[in-house]
Amino acid sequence: MSNIPNWKGLVLPHIxxxxxxxxxxxxxxxxxxxxxxxxxxPFDEExxxxxxxxxxxxxxxxxxxxxxxxxxxxxMFLGNGSDExxxxxxxxxxxxxxxxxxxxxxxxxxxxxxxxIHNVENIEVALSEDFQLEINSILKNANEQSKMLFICSPxxxxxxSLRKDDIQKLxxxxxxxxxxxxxxxxxxxxxxxxxxxxKYPNLVVLQTLSKAWGLASARLGIAFANQELIAILNKVKxxxxxxxxxxxxxxxxxxxxxxxxxxxxxxxxxxxxxxQKLQDIPGVKRVFPTDSNFILVQLNDARAVYQKLIAKGxxxxxxxxxxxxxxxLRVTVGTESQNESLILAxxxxxxxx
Numbered sequence: 001m002s003n004i005p006n007w008k009g010l011v012l013p014h015i016x017x018x019x020x021x022x023x024x025x026x027x028x029x030x031x032x033x034x035x036x037x038x039x040x041x042p043f044d045e046e047x048x049x050x051x052x053x054x055x056x057x058x059x060x061x062x063x064x065x066x067x068x069x070x071x072x073x074x075x076m077f078l079g080n081g082s083d084e085x086x087x088x089x090x091x092x093x094x095x096x097x098x099x100x101x102x103x104x105x106x107x108x109x110x111x112x113x114x115x116x117i118h119n120v121e122n123i124e125v126a127l128s129e130d131f132q133l134e135i136n137s138i139l140k141n142a143n144e145q146s147k148m149l150f151i152c153s154p155x156x157x158x159x160x161s162l163r164k165d166d167i168q169k170l171x172x173x174x175x176x177x178x179x180x181x182x183x184x185x186x187x188x189x190x191x192x193x194x195x196x197x198x199k200y201p202n203l204v205v206l207q208t209l210s211k212a213w214g215l216a217s218a219r220l221g222i223a224f225a226n227q228e229l230i231a232i233l234n235k236v237k238x239x240x241x242x243x244x245x246x247x248x249x250x251x252x253x254x255x256x257x258x259x260x261x262x263x264x265x266x267x268x269x270x271x272x273x274x275x276q277k278l279q280d281i282p283g284v285k286r287v288f289p290t291d292s293n294f295i296l297v298q299l300n301d302a303r304a305v306y307q308k309l310i311a312k313g314x315x316x317x318x319x320x321x322x323x324x325x326x327x328x329l330r331v332t333v334g335t336e337s338q339n340e341s342l343i344l345a346x347x348x349x350x351x352x353x
């Protein structure tokens with residue numbers, strides 16, 4: 001534990017001294033009937049407050065999430081998808097042309113894209129053949145300019161969870177910020193790392209409402225971190241990064257925990273059935289274990305199967321050009337009828353490829 005870095009020392013000096021933009025909605029709190037402070041159009045014909053700026057800190061949603069997650073709202077940042085949080089972390093910790101980050105492919109592609117956008121070197125340390133972290137290689141490749149390490153667990157596109165002991169060792173040994181992306185954690189039996197924030201001040205955990213909550217269109221991601229880092233994220237973000245309609249939709253959805261749990265249970269049940277059926281198809285070489293809402297499948301000619309599925313109106317993801325995923329398709333778990341359509345199509349296609 002003594003090796004955990006002082007994360008504040010990793011923040012770029014100009015970010016620490018940044019004077020955040022103060023919006024009209026930041027400066028006022030309380031009840032009022034007449035708002036003449038934000039240069040808004042005063043007419044609200046639909047009586048929906050669409051003419052008003054939304055809460056810049058999304059306090060209502062954070063309070064709802066605090067009850068659901070068991071984490072104080074002060075430890076949450078809400079972004080326009082997890083991608084916004086990733087982008088802001090680069091702005092806070094990485095200096096263009098000097099800093100580097102470490103990623104572990106095959107993994108989520110936006111880490112590398114964000115590296116390129118910010119002119120930050122992306123050092124790739126591939127996962128092992130069984131899709132686990134290579135701890136020694138990660139630490140060997142890290143240097144004084146390594147500001148962040150991105151870990152996706154359950155991992156995309158492989159679907160598996162990464163070993164907790166390995167992640168813990170990296171949290172205690174890596175000299176920068178460790179970002180654990182848990183976009184698919186609701187489909188996993190593994191415990192979330194959000195409950196370890198007090199132990200690891202260099203830890204950032206990303207989650208999203210796009211997957212398990214079925215709100216991909218609302219674009220809402222969550223970053224969990226120590227309260228001081230959350231304050232910096234809020235200082236760097238655009239003033240109104242989550243729209244009013246999105247906030248209202250999310251708030252309504254978060255009230256229906258029962259529907260959320262029912263959908264998760266259905267997806268997990270369908271995942272188990274789909275996993276078994278895929279293994280029975282002649283020509284399917286391997287179906288990889290998964291802790292997510294998708295399954296990685298290896299075939300003899302993934303590209304050909306992918307194209308033939310499209311011809312039948314079924315779209316999956318071709319991952320055969322990704323490191324360690326040769327001839328693999330990534331299949332999202334759908335409804336019972338959608339999964340059955342996929343299986344029937346594969347029986348027709350795979351035998352001919």
